[in-house]
Amino acid sequence: MQITVNGEAKDFAEDQVNVSLVLAHQKVESPDMVAVQVNGAFVDKGEFDSRVLQDGDSVEFLYFMGGGAV
Amino acid sequence: MNYSAEQLERYSRHIILQEVGVEGQEKIGAARVLIVGAGGLGSPAALYLAAAGVGTIGIVDGDVVDLSNLQRQIAHYTKDVGREKVLSAEEKMVAINPDVKVQTHRMLLKAANIREVIRDYDFVLDGTDNFPTKFLVNDACVMENIPFSHGGILRFDGQTMTVLPGRSSCYRCTFRQPPPPDAVPTCSQAGVLGAIAGMLGTIQAAETLKYFIGTGELLTDTLLSFNALNMTFRRVPLRRQDSCPLCGSKPTITELVDYEQTACVIK
Numbered sequence: 001m002q003i004t005v006n007g008e009a010k011d012f013a014e015d016q017v018n019v020s021l022v023l024a025h026q027k028v029e030s031p032d033m034v035a036v037q038v039n040g041a042f043v044d045k046g047e048f049d050s051r052v053l054q055d056g057d058s059v060e061f062l063y064f065m066g067g068g069a070v
Numbered sequence: 071m072n073y074s075a076e077q078l079e080r081y082s083r084h085i086i087l088q089e090v091g092v093e094g095q096e097k098i099g100a101a102r103v104l105i106v107g108a109g110g111l112g113s114p115a116a117l118y119l120a121a122a123g124v125g126t127i128g129i130v131d132g133d134v135v136d137l138s139n140l141q142r143q144i145a146h147y148t149k150d151v152g153r154e155k156v157l158s159a160e161e162k163m164v165a166i167n168p169d170v171k172v173q174t175h176r177m178l179l180k181a182a183n184i185r186e187v188i189r190d191y192d193f194v195l196d197g198t199d200n201f202p203t204k205f206l207v208n209d210a211c212v213m214e215n216i217p218f219s220h221g222g223i224l225r226f227d228g229q230t231m232t233v234l235p236g237r238s239s240c241y242r243c244t245f246r247q248p249p250p251p252d253a254v255p256t257c258s259q260a261g262v263l264g265a266i267a268g269m270l271g272t273i274q275a276a277e278t279l280k281y282f283i284g285t286g287e288l289l290t291d292t293l294l295s296f297n298a299l300n301m302t303f304r305r306v307p308l309r310r311q312d313s314c315p316l317c318g319s320k321p322t323i324t325e326l327v328d329y330e331q332t333a334c335v336i337k
């Protein structure tokens with residue numbers, strides 16, 4: 001199935017794709033480092049495994065960036 | 071406001087812009103902006119906003135200048151090591167433009183004091199270096215209905231969004247709550263390319279000026295994210311989330327909280 005990940009179309013061979021799998025594919029080191037939206041709606045970290053994606057879904061994962069002053 | 075010949079010349083490159091003009095420059099002159107953090111983002115923002123003639127600029131920071139700051143915090147010079155950051159920044163801002171009134175706040179913003187501080191300003195520019203303060207700035211600005219620019223940098227990356235409380239999505243709509251301590255490295259732990267701070271801080275300064283001039287489109291409901299290694303910029307559309315604990319339909323955050331500071335010992 002095809003899922004748009006951060007604006008880019010990606011093909012997944014797996015039958016079932018959840019948010020955790022997408023993050024693993026994208027080499028996100030830890031789910032704690034990102035905030036995730038599926039089709040524009042916020043997905044809680046606790047739902048990364050249970051949130052199963054459909055063909056054509058759009059996933060955005062946005063890194064937390066805390067730097068600025070020090 | 072009646073501009074002197076000298077001021078007309080000083081601001082001539084703004085005034086000549088159709089979208090700014092004398093009227094826009096007067097709006098900039100009447101603006102009151104609070105910069106939170108006189109560091110990597112706050113330095114370039116403070117210098118450009120002072121140069122632009124922002125009438126009142128507040129700057130908050132509780133720190134003193136450290137030698138390791140100078141690689142990117144361009145408001146501070148070698149001679150300033152050991153000096154209060156707010157005083158060091160004020161000196162440069164006033165030297166660039168004596169028209170500007172600088173208000174220094176040498177303090178750490180906390181749940182107990184932030185609302186009182188930001189209330190005197192029309193716009194807040196977040197240049198903080200930690201998640202507890204970033205969430206605190208977001209929450210306080212939403213509660214006080216003060217627009218602000220969020221900014222964050224790390225390694226070769228930067229991100230920013232502009233929030234108009236009640237009208238556009240807030241930082242919590244997307245990021246919800248601070249990551250667990252130590253889940254995300256800070257700049258002092260992971261490093262940052264100094265020029266990134268300039269790239270992002272000046273984007274935030276431009277957003278601030280656009281807000282007052284009232285021209286163009288702000289980065290509302292949009293996260294601008296860039297990576298300087300490939301020099302790619304991406305605009306991520308965001309929307310207000312009904313489930314947002316702060317600005318959603320059933321808010322659970324009704325008071326400010328002080329989150330625990332992430333341990334950050336390596337300077």
Ligand SMILES: [Zn+2]
Nearest residue numbers: 240243314317
């Ligand atoms: Zn929100």
